[in-house]
Amino acid sequence: MNDEVAESTQRYLDAWEKLKAHDDRLGELRRGALARFAERGFPGTRVEEWKYTNLRPLERRKFELAQELPANLPEAASLPLADAGLPTVAFVNGQFAAGLSRRLDGLPDGIQVRSIAALLDEQPEALQPHLEAAATANDNVASTLAELNTAFFIDGAVIDIAADTCLDQPLHVLFISQQADASVVSHPRVIVNAGRGSEVSIVEHHIGIDDAVNFSNSVAQIVLHDNAALRHYRVQQENARSFHISNARVWQSRDSRYLSLNIDLGGMLVRHDLHAYLAGTNAEAILDGLFVLGGRQHCDNHTYVNHIGPHTRSREHYKGILGDHSRGVFNGKVYVEPGAQKTDSNQTSHNLLLSDNAEIDTKPELEIYADDVKCNHGATVGQLDETALFYLRSRGLGADEARRLLITAFAREMLDSIEAAPVKKYLENALAVALGGYQG
Numbered sequence: 001m002n003d004e005v006a007e008s009t010q011r012y013l014d015a016w017e018k019l020k021a022h023d024d025r026l027g028e029l030r031r032g033a034l035a036r037f038a039e040r041g042f043p044g045t046r047v048e049e050w051k052y053t054n055l056r057p058l059e060r061r062k063f064e065l066a067q068e069l070p071a072n073l074p075e076a077a078s079l080p081l082a083d084a085g086l087p088t089v090a091f092v093n094g095q096f097a098a099g100l101s102r103r104l105d106g107l108p109d110g111i112q113v114r115s116i117a118a119l120l121d122e123q124p125e126a127l128q129p130h131l132e133a134a135a136t137a138n139d140n141v142a143s144t145l146a147e148l149n150t151a152f153f154i155d156g157a158v159i160d161i162a163a164d165t166c167l168d169q170p171l172h173v174l175f176i177s178q179q180a181d182a183s184v185v186s187h188p189r190v191i192v193n194a195g196r197g198s199e200v201s202i203v204e205h206h207i208g209i210d211d212a213v214n215f216s217n218s219v220a221q222i223v224l225h226d227n228a229a230l231r232h233y234r235v236q237q238e239n240a241r242s243f244h245i246s247n248a249r250v251w252q253s254r255d256s257r258y259l260s261l262n263i264d265l266g267g268m269l270v271r272h273d274l275h276a277y278l279a280g281t282n283a284e285a286i287l288d289g290l291f292v293l294g295g296r297q298h299c300d301n302h303t304y305v306n307h308i309g310p311h312t313r314s315r316e317h318y319k320g321i322l323g324d325h326s327r328g329v330f331n332g333k334v335y336v337e338p339g340a341q342k343t344d345s346n347q348t349s350h351n352l353l354l355s356d357n358a359e360i361d362t363k364p365e366l367e368i369y370a371d372d373v374k375c376n377h378g379a380t381v382g383q384l385d386e387t388a389l390f391y392l393r394s395r396g397l398g399a400d401e402a403r404r405l406l407i408t409a410f411a412r413e414m415l416d417s418i419e420a421a422p423v424k425k426y427l428e429n430a431l432a433v434a435l436g437g438y439q440g
Helices: 003-022 027-040 056-060 116-122 128-137 141-152 386-394 399-415 421-438
Strands: 088-092 111-115 156-161 171-177 184-186 189-194 199-208 215-224 229-237 243-252 257-264 269-278 284-293 298-307 313-322 327-336 344-353 359-368 374-382
Touching (some): 141 215, 141 269, 171 184, 189 199, 215 257, 229 243, 243 257, 243 284, 257 399, 284 399, 284 421, 313 399, 344 359, 359 374, 386 399
Parallel strands (some): 171 199, 257 284, 284 313, 298 327, 344 374
Antiparallel strands (some): 111 156
């Protein structure tokens, strides 16, 4: 590591030393994660997985780890989806906020939603297997920030769904970034264990409620047992000055189905790593994503789908809408193991540039070691279709209205898979607001 990177890394090592007095029964696991982070440091652009995403602006910032809730919490009624009637577990700066959580008592008997902090105090052995599995998975430089989360996380949600349990409405997991005395860093974590034959939807929602420069570094660990189904709607609406990094790992057993919809409408510098491991026969993963960027926003989506078992299926479709001087990145890799015969995989990246100064780097990849598979991928980058604009103008629409209609149609397709009406309505409205600045 050069001196500048070492200095930025040292800040976190010093911060961890200050927290040792508050260390919990996961000390050994945390120390191992911190050591791996110290060895690697922040990944630089010379690392292939990070060549288009420069973390120097993040490294140069100094953040404080919030250890208690802010005094001026927002009103629960003012929060997103507050009027939707969804069971909600809320966290502010990475810590459980009981006063902002609601309707958790009405969950079916087979669904448990618990605070990680509470489990660390009462039942740390229940967390140990999940965290050790995550440490084993963080075996490459792309996972360096996940190691930082393991070293520093204070709280998060543990969601256990019993076998054959269904939830008829989504569970809202809300993470709020809010300035305290200084710019804050939070390390939220979500652990989902979906039992055999269960079916549930989760809205993992990250928002910023002020214009402070904060840093959210989140991790999600998801295990789907045989025939389990999970719809995972991940919505990122941090403020336009903040940093947001996320790592998600999904392990799928036989006949399980994972549907991911990743929506990015905020943040200054955003990076997502989503890894899905289709281990069991007939497992299916559908990974969809949409990012809307303007100003000098930067959003990088890296996905990795590992077909391990035979007869597995994956579908991946990401769309980007970029205006002003924004930059988007999509790198999707499908890896087919030697024993994964009859794999069926399709990967698509479509991108719409609304400015000559906007930029997109897209790279779908296939790496195949089985000989009886059906795999394909493709990517497109373009501007609004002048022929379509002319057609709409010829039907009496003004120039701005014609642009709005085409841009909205391009984006709205990604919301079609949402079955929960309140969630779909909320995202339609949020999307309309996000697109409003790039239609004239």
